[in-house]
Amino acid sequence: MGVILAAGMLAGCSSGGDSAETTAAAAADTTAAAASGDTEAAEEGSGEAITLRFVSWQSNHAEGDQRIVDAWEAEHPDIQVEIEYLGDMNSNDYLQKTDLMLMGGEEIDIMMSPSIQSMAVRAASGSYLPLDEYFEAEGVTPEDAYDIVVRNDEQVYSIFSDIRYNNVILINKDMLEAAGLSMPDQNWTWDDYREYAIAMTQGTGANTIYGSYIHSWGNQNLLGVYCAKPDNAFFNDDGSLTFGNPEFRNFLQYRYDLENVDKASTPLADVKALNMNYRDQFFSGKIAMLPMGTNLLSDVGNEIYAHDFVTAFAPCPLWNADDTRYNSVGGIYYHIAKTSAHPQEAFEFLRFWTTEGVPLKAMFTSNEKGVDKMESTKAIVAGFEDLVDLDSLEALMENPDGVETYDSFAPEYQSQIETVLNEETDKFLLGSQSLDDTINNLLTRGNEIIEENQ
Amino acid sequence: MASMATGSGKAAEKQSMKASTKENITGFLFILPGFVGFVIFILIPVAMSLGLSFTEWNFLKGWGAIEFTGLENFIDLFSDDWFKASMINNLVFTAVTVPALLVLGLIMAEIINRHTYGGKGIRAMIFIPYIASIVAVCTVWQVLLQPSYGPINQFLMSLGIENPPRWLVDERWALAAVMIINIWTQVGYYVAVYMAGLKNVPLDLYEAAAIDGANARQQFLYITVPMVSPTTFFLGIMGIISSFKVFDLISVLTQGGPGNATSVMAYYIYRTAFQDFKMGYACALAWALFVVIFIVTMIQWKYQKNFTNE
Numbered sequence: 001m002g003v004i005l006a007a008g009m010l011a012g013c014s015s016g017g018d019s020a021e022t023t024a025a026a027a028a029d030t031t032a033a034a035a036s037g038d039t040e041a042a043e044e045g046s047g048e049a050i051t052l053r054f055v056s057w058q059s060n061h062a063e064g065d066q067r068i069v070d071a072w073e074a075e076h077p078d079i080q081v082e083i084e085y086l087g088d089m090n091s092n093d094y095l096q097k098t099d100l101m102l103m104g105g106e107e108i109d110i111m112m113s114p115s116i117q118s119m120a121v122r123a124a125s126g127s128y129l130p131l132d133e134y135f136e137a138e139g140v141t142p143e144d145a146y147d148i149v150v151r152n153d154e155q156v157y158s159i160f161s162d163i164r165y166n167n168v169i170l171i172n173k174d175m176l177e178a179a180g181l182s183m184p185d186q187n188w189t190w191d192d193y194r195e196y197a198i199a200m201t202q203g204t205g206a207n208t209i210y211g212s213y214i215h216s217w218g219n220q221n222l223l224g225v226y227c228a229k230p231d232n233a234f235f236n237d238d239g240s241l242t243f244g245n246p247e248f249r250n251f252l253q254y255r256y257d258l259e260n261v262d263k264a265s266t267p268l269a270d271v272k273a274l275n276m277n278y279r280d281q282f283f284s285g286k287i288a289m290l291p292m293g294t295n296l297l298s299d300v301g302n303e304i305y306a307h308d309f310v311t312a313f314a315p316c317p318l319w320n321a322d323d324t325r326y327n328s329v330g331g332i333y334y335h336i337a338k339t340s341a342h343p344q345e346a347f348e349f350l351r352f353w354t355t356e357g358v359p360l361k362a363m364f365t366s367n368e369k370g371v372d373k374m375e376s377t378k379a380i381v382a383g384f385e386d387l388v389d390l391d392s393l394e395a396l397m398e399n400p401d402g403v404e405t406y407d408s409f410a411p412e413y414q415s416q417i418e419t420v421l422n423e424e425t426d427k428f429l430l431g432s433q434s435l436d437d438t439i440n441n442l443l444t445r446g447n448e449i450i451e452e453n454q
Numbered sequence: 455m456a457s458m459a460t461g462s463g464k465a466a467e468k469q470s471m472k473a474s475t476k477e478n479i480t481g482f483l484f485i486l487p488g489f490v491g492f493v494i495f496i497l498i499p500v501a502m503s504l505g506l507s508f509t510e511w512n513f514l515k516g517w518g519a520i521e522f523t524g525l526e527n528f529i530d531l532f533s534d535d536w537f538k539a540s541m542i543n544n545l546v547f548t549a550v551t552v553p554a555l556l557v558l559g560l561i562m563a564e565i566i567n568r569h570t571y572g573g574k575g576i577r578a579m580i581f582i583p584y585i586a587s588i589v590a591v592c593t594v595w596q597v598l599l600q601p602s603y604g605p606i607n608q609f610l611m612s613l614g615i616e617n618p619p620r621w622l623v624d625e626r627w628a629l630a631a632v633m634i635i636n637i638w639t640q641v642g643y644y645v646a647v648y649m650a651g652l653k654n655v656p657l658d659l660y661e662a663a664a665i666d667g668a669n670a671r672q673q674f675l676y677i678t679v680p681m682v683s684p685t686t687f688f689l690g691i692m693g694i695i696s697s698f699k700v701f702d703l704i705s706v707l708t709q710g711g712p713g714n715a716t717s718v719m720a721y722y723i724y725r726t727a728f729q730d731f732k733m734g735y736a737c738a739l740a741w742a743l744f745v746v747i748f749i750v751t752m753i754q755w756k757y758q759k760n761f762t763n764e
Contacts, residue, residue, distance in 0.1 A: 125514035272623045273600050427713045430620070
C-alpha cells in the first residue's frame with residue numbers, strides 16, 4: 001500500500017513538474033517571439049545564446065573577473081560567461097573538485113591550473129583539450145600571440161597568462177631603513193641576505209620580528225636551485241634530480257642555520273605548527289623579508305592586509321655576485337576542459353581574457369606579445385603607488401643582465417616527487433634527520449618514482 | 455473420504471501458498487526502497503572497490519584506463535613504508551586512545567554521578583569539545599602547542615624542562631599530541647554514555663555493599679565496573695572502529711607529517727587516491743584496513759560473553 005501510494009505521489013510530482021516546465025518554456029518562447037516581432041532576432045536571442053562555464057578558485061578576484069566578463073558580454077551578447085568559484089581560494093581543493101566533476105562528465109568550459117606539475121599530470125591524462133587547432137583556425141601561431149608558450153608533448157594545452165616574477169624578495173622598506181640598510185644590489189648574494197636578515201631581526205618570544213621568512217612549501221627549499229639554473233628546478237638538463245646538486249644541499253644547510261643558529265628567520269616549526277599565512281606575516285609587519293612572487297603586488301592594496309609601510313623588491317639572491325641572474329616567471333595556466341560543449345567560443349573568450357582582459361582586471365602582468373611588461377605591472381598598483389617602491393621593481397624586471405626563464409616541462413609524476421621533497425626536508429629542518437640522510441633519501445625515493453613511471 | 459480429504463488439503467495448500475507468495479511480494483515491496491538504496495549506494499560501490507583493488511587506474515583518464523594487474527597491489531603493500539607506518543600508527547592510536555577513553559570516561563562519569571553537585575553543568579562542559587567543530591578545536595590546540603612560545607611549552611620551560619617536545623612538528627611527539635587532542639575531544643561522549651549506563655545500576659547494591667563494609671574503591675571495582683560492562687563493550691567496539699577511521703584530526707593538524715609520523719590508514723588512502731591518482735592501490739589499501747577492522751571486531755564478538763556477563 002505504502003509503496004503504491006509513494007509511487008503514485010512520485011509520479012504525480014514528476015508529471016506535475018514536467019508539465020509546469022513545459023508551460024513555462026512555451027510561455028518564454030511566446031513572449032520572446034512576441035516581444036521582438038522579428039522572427040530572426042528571436043532566433044538569435046533565444047536559440048543561439050550560450051553560456052560558458054568558467055571554474056576558478058580565485059574568489060578574491062571576483063570583482064576584476066567580472067570586469068572582463070562585462071566587457072566581453074558587451075561585445076558578444078550571445079555568449080554569456082558564468083564564473084564559478086570552487087575550493088575557497090585553495091587551488092588543491094579546487095583541483096580535487098574539478099577532477100571529480102570531469103570524471104562524472106560534468107560540463108565545464110574553462111579551467112585553470114596553478115602550476116606546471118598540476119597541469120602536466122592532467123594534460124597527460126586527457127583532462128584538457130589541445131588548443132593547436134583553434135590557434136590554427138584563428139590563423140595565429142601561439143608563439144606570435146604570447147611571449148611564453150608551454151607545450152606538453154609538442155601540443156599546447158594551455159594559454160599561459162596572469163604572469164608573475166617568482167622568488168623575488170619582498171622587503172618591508174621601513175624596517176630596512178630602521179636598521180640603517182640600503183636597498184640591496186641587483187647581484188646580491190645569499191650571504192648578503194643573511195646579513196640583512198640578522199640586522200632586521202628584533203624582539204624576543206612571541207614578539208620576535210624576524211628578518212626573513214621562508215614558507216613551508218617543499219619547493220621553497222629549491223630557492224638555491226632556482227637562482228642558479230634556468231627552467232624546471234626539480235630536474236637537471238640530463239633529467240636527473242637536482243637534489244644531488246651542491247646548490248640544493250648548500251641551501252638546505254643555509255636555511256637550517258638561518259632559522260636555528262642565527263635565529264633570523266621564522267623557524268619552520270612555528271610556520272607549520274600555526275599554519276602561518278605568509279601574507280598576514282608580511283603585511284602585519286611580523287617579518288622583514290619574504291621570498292615570494294610579484295603576484296603579491298595586488299595584495300598590497302587589499303584592505304584585508306591594510307598597512308602603512310612601503311614594500312620594496314629585490315631579486316632572488318645569487319650564490320656568487322658574478323653568477324648569471326635567472327628571473328623565473330610563473331603564472332596561471334588556462335585550459336579548455338575535455339567536457340566543454342562550446343570549445344570554439346571558450347577559446348575565443350580565453351583569447352580575450354588573456355589579452356584585452358588582463359589590463360581590465362589589473363592584478364597580474366600580461367603575457368601578450370608586444371605588451372610592455374613594466375606598464376602592465378604598473379597598472380596593478382594604480383591607486384596605491386605610494387605603498388610600493390616601483391623603482392626597485394623596475395630595476396629587477398628590466399635588469400639587462402637578467403635571463404628570463406620559466407618551467408617549460410614537468411613530468412606527470414612531479415607532484416609525487418614534490419611530496420617526497422616536503423617530507424624529507426621537513427625531517428631535516430625540524431631536526432630529526434641528518435643532511436646526508438636527507439639527500440640520500442631524497443635521491444633514492446625520487447629515483448624510485450622516476451623508475452616506476454618509465 | 456480419504457481422497458476428498460487430500461483434495462481439499464491440496465486446495466488449502468494451494469490457497470495458502472498463494473497467500474504466502476502474496477505476503478512475500480508485499481514484504482519485498484516494503485523493503486524495496488531501502489534495498490534499492492542499499493544496493494546502489496553501498497553494495498555496488500563496495501563490489502566496485504574490491505574489483506578496482508586488482509587494477510591500476512588513474513581516474514583522471516576515464517573508465518577506459520582501468521588496467522587489470524592481478525594481485526600486484528596487494529603484493530606492493532608489503533614493501534610500502536607508508537603503509538607499514540600508517541598501520542603501526544593506527545594500531546598505536548587505537549591501543550592508547552580507546553583504553554584511555556574508557557577508563558577516563560568511566561571514572562569521570564562515576565565522579566560526576568555520585569560525588570559532585572551540579573553534575574549536569576559539568577557534563578555539558580565536558581561534552582562541548584565533542585560537538586564543537588573539529589577545525590576550531592584543532593586551531594586552538596595548535597596555538598596551545600606552539601613549540602617556542604605556546605602556553606604549554608612556556609609552562610614546561612618554567613618547570614625547568616629545557617627542551618620541551620615540539621609536539622605537532624616533532625617526529626617523536628606528533629602522534630602523542632594528536633592522541634591527546636583526540637582523547638580530549640572524545641571523552642565527553644564516553645562520559646555521557648557511561649552516565650546513562652550508571653543510571654541503570656540499582657542503588658540498593660551500593661547500600662548493601664556499604665553495610666557489608668565495602669569502601670568507595672571496592673564499590674567502584676566490584677559493583678560499578680561489572681554492572682556497566684555492556685556499555686563498556688559497546689563503547690569499546692565503536693571506539694576501535696572509529697579510531698581506525700580517524701581522518702579529520704590528521705588532515706587538519708599534521709597532514710600525516712612530519713615525515714610519516716602521524717600518517718594513518720584513512721589519510722593514506724585519501725592521499726593515494728586523490729593526490730597521487732592511484733585509485734586501484736587506494737582500494738587495495740582500503741580492503742587491507744577492512745580486513746584488520748574485521749578481525750578485531752570478530753575477536754571482540756567471540757569474547758563478548760566474557761566481557762558482558764550476559
